[in-house]
Amino acid sequence: MEICRQNEALEIRELDPFLAELLRQIPESAQPKDSPAAQERLFSPPTMPEEKVLCAEWKLYVVPELRRLFQSATETVRQDLQQLRCTDKPFANCTLRIPMAHADAWLNALNQARLAIAETYQFSDHELCDHYRSPLGSRRDLSLFQVNFYGFLQEFILREMEEGER
Amino acid sequence: MLTFFMNRPRGETAAQRAVLSIYVPRSALEMPTIKKKEATSEEVEMPWNVIVHNDPINLMSYVTMVFQRVFGYPRERAEKHMLEVHHNGRSILWSGVRERAELYVQQLHGYLLLATIEKVG
Numbered sequence: 001m002e003i004c005r006q007n008e009a010l011e012i013r014e015l016d017p018f019l020a021e022l023l024r025q026i027p028e029s030a031q032p033k034d035s036p037a038a039q040e041r042l043f044s045p046p047t048m049p050e051e052k053v054l055c056a057e058w059k060l061y062v063v064p065e066l067r068r069l070f071q072s073a074t075e076t077v078r079q080d081l082q083q084l085r086c087t088d089k090p091f092a093n094c095t096l097r098i099p100m101a102h103a104d105a106w107l108n109a110l111n112q113a114r115l116a117i118a119e120t121y122q123f124s125d126h127e128l129c130d131h132y133r134s135p136l137g138s139r140r141d142l143s144l145f146q147v148n149f150y151g152f153l154q155e156f157i158l159r160e161m162e163e164g165e166r
Numbered sequence: 167m168l169t170f171f172m173n174r175p176r177g178e179t180a181a182q183r184a185v186l187s188i189y190v191p192r193s194a195l196e197m198p199t200i201k202k203k204e205a206t207s208e209e210v211e212m213p214w215n216v217i218v219h220n221d222p223i224n225l226m227s228y229v230t231m232v233f234q235r236v237f238g239y240p241r242e243r244a245e246k247h248m249l250e251v252h253h254n255g256r257s258i259l260w261s262g263v264r265e266r267a268e269l270y271v272q273q274l275h276g277y278l279l280l281a282t283i284e285k286v287g
Contacts, residue, residue, distance in 0.1 A: 046271045047282050054268075054283075062272050069276055107228065111278045118223045128222050151225060158227050 003153075005160050010103075012096040020084050020094055022146055027078045029146065030070070030112035038116035042070065070112055076105035100164065103157050110150045110157075117143050212286040214267040216260040219280040220251050232277040233259065236270060261286060 002013045015023070032038045043066060046058050083096055098106055118128070121143050127133075128147070135145030218229075226248055233244035237259060250257035259281075260270055267283045274281035 042278065044275070044280060045282075046268070046275070047284065062275070065272075066275055108278070111224065111228070115221075115223050115278055123222075125222055147223070154225055154228060158225070158231060161231075 003156055005163075006097070008100050010098040010100065010157065010160060012098070014093045015084070015096055016093050019149070020096075022149055023096065024081055024084055025146070026081070026109055026113050026150070027074045029117055030074050030077075030109050032116050032120065035116065035120045037122075038119045041115050041119040042112060043067070070108065073105040073108035074112065076102050077109040080106075098157075100160070103161055107154055107157055110154050114147050114150050114154075117147050123147070213261050214264045214283045215258045215286055216267050216270045216274070217256050217282050217284055218247070218251050218259055218274065219282065220255045221280050224279060226252065228277075229279065232274065232279060236273045236277070 001015055001019055004011055004013070043063050045055050046062070047054050049055065080096070080098055080102060084094055121140055123144060127144055130144070131148055133141055133144060135142045218233075229248045229251065230241065230244045233239050233247055234241060237244075239247070247257045247259055260267065264283070271281045271283050
């Protein structure tokens with residue numbers, strides 16, 4: 001895999017089918033419907049539970065707004081990922097082009113996915129720092145790899161955004 | 167009360183003539199009423215803190231960028247707060263009136279940071 005800036009876009013070239021599949025899983029990983037822990041993390045309360053009025057108002061007015069924001073980011077990513085539909089050669093390496101205008105949406109969706117996965121599996125600090133663990137051991141190992149791979153992409157997008165601002 | 171409306175004579179389209187008139191009822195000019203807003207107890211109380219809590223997932227570079235964007239802090243200050251969150255588990259990013267504090271926390275949640283508001287003291 002090779003990742004570089006091409007004018008107003010980031011290009012991920014030579015993307016092998018395994019990594020392409022991990023990327024395809026971003027939208028689903030970002031919005032897990034069957035993980036209350038992940039939902040709790042994505043929509044965490046704004047203050048102590050004792051502040052009942054504030055918490056209730058937050059749930060009523062802010063949470064729907066946040067939900068819309070997160071869904072919009074995920075939808076942008078989902079549309080960009082349409083490029084990975086390699087129908088003619090399903091096991092060939094492919095290229096993904098992320099317009100820099102979508103960088104914020106990608107950062108947000110990747111963050112949603114990383115937080116949701118980590119909350120679902122409750123990774124320890126030790127596991128999160130273990131960048132050499134093979135993703136092939138178990139579903140948990142694969143998910144840990146996913147968190148780290150998405151983090152790597154975030155770092156790259158952030159670096160390119162910073163370069164663009166200079 | 168001031169009422170704004172578009173005054174368009176009959177037979178003319180909006181494109182032909184769009185005049186903004188201000189209709190001011192006489193009574194409103196003669197007897198202006200200023201409603202006094204009573205300050206709630208919360209408004210006169212101590213200010214509120216915007217606090218960001220540590221979580222092991224958000225990247226340090228991402229957190230720094232969010233602090234710069236939301237609070238307009240220069241990079242050095244944003245990094246100082248990020249490191250405070252990382253080492254101490256939390257950092258007070260801003261203190262002031264509750265309404266603005268809530269807005270900051272809402273923005274921080276939009277970036278998926280663990281942020282809360284707390285009364286000072």
